[in-house]
Amino acid sequence: MMTGGVALAVALALLLCGSSEAWTGEIRGRVVCDVCGDASVGPEDHVLQVGRLRILVVAPLGDVLNYQAFTNSEGIYKVAETIPESDRWVSCFARPVSSFHEHCTQRGDAHSGIKFSYNRPSGHSHTVKPFLYKPASTPLYCS
Template sequence: MSDPSVPPQMQMLLLLMLFLVGRVGAWTGEINGRVLCDVCGDSSIGPEDHALAGAEVAVLCITESGEVVNYQAFTDSKGAYTVAETMPEVDRWSSCLVRPIGGPHPDCSRRADARAGVKFSYTRPSGYSHTVRPFLFKPSLAPVYCA
């Protein structure tokens, strides 16, 4: 919505200034991934596997200035989670650790892979994301059709 008392050229100039001020020294990072139920426990994603909605994921990052920041994310109906933040360039993430905590899925609650978490250096430029390989959980007993 525009203000009719401000000329269109001035509105455009103000928008450009706001954009530039917001971009000076700012950095935006994003980490995303998925949590799935590996129904057969074969460590591969197949048609029988499904997303785990509501699974909790912890993301711990160390910034360029040495600060430790901790995030908590929950998966959506597609098993996807995202952590994103905009911060000063000097506080951008340097390295991160992502690990699954679990979720409200008693039928698929055991870790299917040996990874306790994924650690990586965050080298993405502002506005880009880092995608973590899916975390897999498996049921206590695999269905008969998996044998």
């Protein structure tokens, strides 16, 4: 149980800190091994559980935040942050850095990353289209 002085100090701290609202953003996507190298995700393709990505985020005043993400067992990566509303994300650039998969290590799509505006309200996420890697040699069944 709080004493009167402690309760007053806590209430005052909440009042002073409550003037800045928090904002939460999330960027997510998948990394896929494009087995046949056809630049599309098909039944022969599989997710990469060992992909590494870099996410650059620009805040309203031009500050750049640098995040690193790794894919999980389902090939999904996610970056989430709760920050003051004044620092919310404005634009983002997501790019794969590497695939540690033993057979699927070459970039499968022509672009080095995806740039996008982040105009989502707090608590919502932006899903980036899948990044593709391909094997050094295409299997015969792909022809």
